[in-house]
Amino acid sequence: xxxxxxxxxxxxxxxxxxxxxxxxxxxxxxxxxxxxxxxxxxxxxxxxxxxxxxxxxxxxxxxxxxxxxxxxxxxxxxxxxxxxxxxxxxxxxxxxxxxxxxxxxxxxxxxxxxxxxxxxxxxxxxxxxxxxxxxxxxxxxxx
Numbered sequence: 001x002x003x004x005x006x007x008x009x010x011x012x013x014x015x016x017x018x019x020x021x022x023x024x025x026x027x028x029x030x031x032x033x034x035x036x037x038x039x040x041x042x043x044x045x046x047x048x049x050x051x052x053x054x055x056x057x058x059x060x061x062x063x064x065x066x067x068x069x070x071x072x073x074x075x076x077x078x079x080x081x082x083x084x085x086x087x088x089x090x091x092x093x094x095x096x097x098x099x100x101x102x103x104x105x106x107x108x109x110x111x112x113x114x115x116x117x118x119x120x121x122x123x124x125x126x127x128x129x130x131x132x133x134x135x136x137x138x139x140x141x142x143x
Contacts, residue, residue: 002091004051005044007080008073010097011114012053014133015125021058028056040095040140046086048077076113083109098137105130 016033020026032053036042050057050064059067066073081088084100092100110127114120 002043002045004047004049005094005097006051006053006073007046007048007077007084007086007088008113009051009053010080010084010101011110011125011130012119013094014098014101014130014137015119017124019119019124022056024056025058029053036094037137037140040098040137041093043091043093044097045091046081046088046097048074048081048088080113083112095137095140098134102131102134102138105134 013029013033013036016029018026018030020029050060050066054060054064054066057066061067078088080086084097084104086092086097086100105127107127110130114125117125119125
């Protein structure tokens with residue numbers, strides 16, 4: 001089964017270091033990040049809606065929406081797709097998404113999408129680290 005993957009999570013999974021909203025969220029996110037990093041050729045369907053990472057997010061409502069102004073998050077996904085030249089509801093490998101991000105990500109694009117994010121404000125996400133992680137993804141061997 002091909003799983004859903006939010007566009008802005010290309011950035012989040014690249015920069016993830018084990019911190020998150022809750023224990024259940026971190027467990028799920030850590031498993032997904034480890035899986036994608038060890039198999040960057042895994043195929044995912046790119047969406048602008050809750051995905052496999054959102055599954056254990058404490059900000060997810062009973063009807064599957066985001067309690068933190070879902071429209072803002074959906075708009076972030078759409079903006080990432082536009083800026084990285086990716087298409088909604090299209091299947092890509094994680095590595096292909098990283099290639100698009102590496103080709104189109106500038107510091108301006110990073111700040112446009114991550115400038116107001118709490119994780120970046122806490123010093124957990126830096127543009128330079130994103131570029132290094134995208135390069136690692138692109139050059140990773142698949143298991």
